[in-house]
Amino acid sequence: xxxxxxxxxxxxxxxxxxxxxxxxxxxxxxxxxxxxxxxxxxxxxxxxxxxxxxxxxxxxxxxxxxxxxxxxxxxxxxxxxxxxxxxxxxxxxxxxxxxxxxxxxxxxxxxxxxxxxxxxxxxxxxxxxxxxxxxxxxxxxxxxxxxxxxxxxxxxxxxxxxxxxxxxxxxxxxxxxxxxxxxxxxxxxxxxxxxxxxxxxxxxxxxxxxxxxxxxxxxxxxxxxxxxxxxxxxxxxxxxxxxxxxxxxxxxxxxxxxxxxxxxxxxxxxxxxxxxxxxxxxxxxxxxxxxxxxxxxxxxxxxxxxxxxxxxxxxxxxxxxxxxxxxxxxxxxxxxxxxxxxxxxxxxxxxxxxxxxxxxxxxxxxxxxxxxxxxxxxxxxxxxxxx
RNA sequence: CAAAUUUGAGCUUAU
Numbered sequence: 451x452x453x454x455x456x457x458x459x460x461x462x463x464x465x466x467x468x469x470x471x472x473x474x475x476x477x478x479x480x481x482x483x484x485x486x487x488x489x490x491x492x493x494x495x496x497x498x499x500x501x502x503x504x505x506x507x508x509x510x511x512x513x514x515x516x517x518x519x520x521x522x523x524x525x526x527x528x529x530x531x532x533x534x535x536x537x538x539x540x541x542x543x544x545x546x547x548x549x550x551x552x553x554x555x556x557x558x559x560x561x562x563x564x565x566x567x568x569x570x571x572x573x574x575x576x577x578x579x580x581x582x583x584x585x586x587x588x589x590x591x592x593x594x595x596x597x598x599x600x601x602x603x604x605x606x607x608x609x610x611x612x613x614x615x616x617x618x619x620x621x622x623x624x625x626x627x628x629x630x631x632x633x634x635x636x637x638x639x640x641x642x643x644x645x646x647x648x649x650x651x652x653x654x655x656x657x658x659x660x661x662x663x664x665x666x667x668x669x670x671x672x673x674x675x676x677x678x679x680x681x682x683x684x685x686x687x688x689x690x691x692x693x694x695x696x697x698x699x700x701x702x703x704x705x706x707x708x709x710x711x712x713x714x715x716x717x718x719x720x721x722x723x724x725x726x727x728x729x730x731x732x733x734x735x736x737x738x739x740x741x742x743x744x745x746x747x748x749x750x751x752x753x754x755x756x757x758x759x760x761x762x763x764x765x766x767x768x769x770x771x772x773x774x775x776x777x778x779x780x781x782x783x784x785x786x787x788x789x790x791x792x793x794x795x796x797x798x799x800x801x802x803x804x805x806x807x808x809x810x811x812x813x814x815x816x817x818x819x820x821x822x823x824x825x826x827x828x829x830x831x832x833x834x835x836x837x
Numbered sequence: 838c839a840a841a842u843u844u845g846a847g848c849u850u851a852u
Binding site for chain 2: 455459487488489490491492493495496499521522523524525526527528529530533557558559560561562563564565568593594595596597598600601602604629630631633634635636638639654662663664665666667668669670671674697698699700701702703704705706709732733734735736737738739740741768769770771772773774775776786802803804805806807808809810811817821830
């Protein structure tokens, strides 16, 4: 039965919910120990929730064989489904229902509610109230819950409340962990408080913990957004020195960072490093590099890069074509841009609104107003509003 | 652990 449960979950991760459901139905027809128990049901509800199949999950939750089961975990699972899909009210109703049935809400129940609250308008007051209630009913918070609360307060932009939770953690057996610190760093990063973010970063080491890829991508992203590009590069170096391996996203981000700094050589290096690390650049990575060449007017490099990308089996998309069209527009070669515009369509790639705008600009810049208007009409025909 | 928590990458427009 355990293996079948895992099989169901695997199907879920492979986005094969119908197969997962088949397993469940098969199990229902069996006798004895192969019959689904509450673990199986909580699993399948979780799987359906991840796939966004809320009503299917609810259908199972409401089914006859589960009616009689008095399981908080089933409630937790179903509440999790609602929370994931943004239906906090429904999750809350289930919470009330389980209380009425005399079941005892546990830490996961409260934690799930906090998660749901975090997505609502004014979570802070309610969260504090619920947190008090949780303690009153004798449920004590573990790191998981503390971290959820930090996340909630940080999403609400309430730095003080978030830091207060951190303080509370220090006074318990549940010392702040990497997740706590990462969440705080993200909070400060999002609001452009670099010094604060860096301060928390240094706290990590003092706590005897090792920053991980989440920590570093938070910092790199923050410096990138603040146009503090050298700092972003420094953080990337720190990351590698500390033995933390960048992944595809991190490398792609670095290509972009170097590009913004106007450094095509370094941008390419980032891509090469990525390949050496065993990652295959995807269309985003290539696009980032191609854009760098475009901005620098390095059209020869741009073209060879595009060729290399295609040779590697990576397919261009509308964004990439737009990047290249824009590159040609910038150097007053609208005819080249137009060539790419036709090429993308002949390959069955639908131009996005941005593509039309780029073409209009390319023509307008070269004084080719007739052509610009023609594109504008095409754009309207393609269903994009004029402006 | 059957359920719950943190970061993410590319395009147009004087951004």
